[in-house]
Amino acid sequence: ADGRKKIHTTFPDGGEMVEEYDEKTDVLLVRKVRKPTKVGKEGEWVFEVGQAVEGAFDPYSDIMRASSSNPIFLRKDTPEHFQWRIRNLPYPADVYSVSVDHEKQEIVVRTSNKKYFKRIQVPDLPRHDLKFKDELLSWKHQHSTLIISYRKPPEILKGEQEALREAERSAVKM
Known part of the structure; x- marks a missing residue:
């Protein structure tokens, strides 16, 4: 969707990671991670790469803006x-x-x-x-x-290539 490939990974501790890549260039556009809270609820998404889409300013509900x-x-x-x-x-x-x-x-x-x-x-x-x-x-x-x-470092480049190959193999084609 939108020219992006999405890879959703879940971890044994309940954490999640979502990565979005450009379909043509395989460049990482967004990586967000969340871990469960201490009481077991879903935590907030933390953006490691890219940034959250910011909504438009609403003068009725947004009191202050940076x-x-x-x-x-x-x-x-x-x-x-x-x-x-x-x-x-x-x-x-x-x-x-x-x-x-x-x-x-x-x-x-x-x-x-x-x-x-x-x-x-x-x-x-x-x-x-x-x-x-x-x-x-x-x-x-x-x-x-x-x-x-x-x-x-070369270890990270190799790991990224392996992750992309694995994602291609396990991707659902529509």
Whole structure:
């Protein structure tokens, strides 16, 4: 539907993961995960890749709305990289610092003017029992958008290809 392939995975602990791929390019567009709550109810969907479709503003029920000039954070992977985009960051490129916190296994984004700080987790790495490597991290700033890329390790590329092949084999053709 809509040029997308959907793969729905359920886990023994009751958790679920839904992935949506572009039918033509096999690029991951959305990955959302939910785990059951402590009392056994379905938890909220957490978007790891992509973002939830935001409904239109309703002035009768929506009392407040976030400013459109606030930084907007989203993950959008490419076939070779994990990629995050932070829009609405108007500072010059030399203000930004992007590094790896090896102790907490996170990417850290900060500005020298102390106006923005963000820790980015990559749940794909612990799933494959991998650690961050500094040389795989790169970033650039253009058009008020900070683009952070982390090259996917070979183990993850291989796992993604196997998952896609398995999904193709088990897909229901209509």
